[in-house]
Amino acid sequence: MVSEQRALILEQRVSKRADTDLHCHEVSLRLSDDRRHLILSHYTEHYSPQGSQWVERHQQVAMDDLLRWLAHRAEQGA
Numbered sequence: 001m002v003s004e005q006r007a008l009i010l011e012q013r014v015s016k017r018a019d020t021d022l023h024c025h026e027v028s029l030r031l032s033d034d035r036r037h038l039i040l041s042h043y044t045e046h047y048s049p050q051g052s053q054w055v056e057r058h059q060q061v062a063m064d065d066l067l068r069w070l071a072h073r074a075e076q077g078a
Contacts, residue, residue: 006030007041022047037062 007028015023024045032039037060045054 020049031063032060035063038066 007030009026009028011025011027013025015025017023024043024047026041026043028041028043030039030041031037039058039060042057043054044056045052
C-alpha cells in the first residue's frame with residue numbers, strides 16, 4: 001500500500017521527443033501508511049498526438065530489513 005503522505009522526490013524530468021512527443025518521469029521515496037516499509041515509486045508518462053500512456057511501479061523494503069542492512073554495513077566499515 002502506498003502512503004498518502006508526501007513523498008521525497010528523488011528525480012523529476014520532462015523531455016520532448018521528436019516534435020510533438022512529451023515524456024515525463026518521476027522517482028519518489030515514501031513511507032507506507034503503517035511506517036513499516038520504505039517505498040520507491042517510478043512514474044512514467046508519454047504524451048503524443050496518438051494519445052497518452054502511463055506506467056507506475058513500486059518497490060518496497062521492510063524498514064526492519066533496511067535498518068539491519070545499514071547496521072551490518074556500518075559494522076563492516078563500508
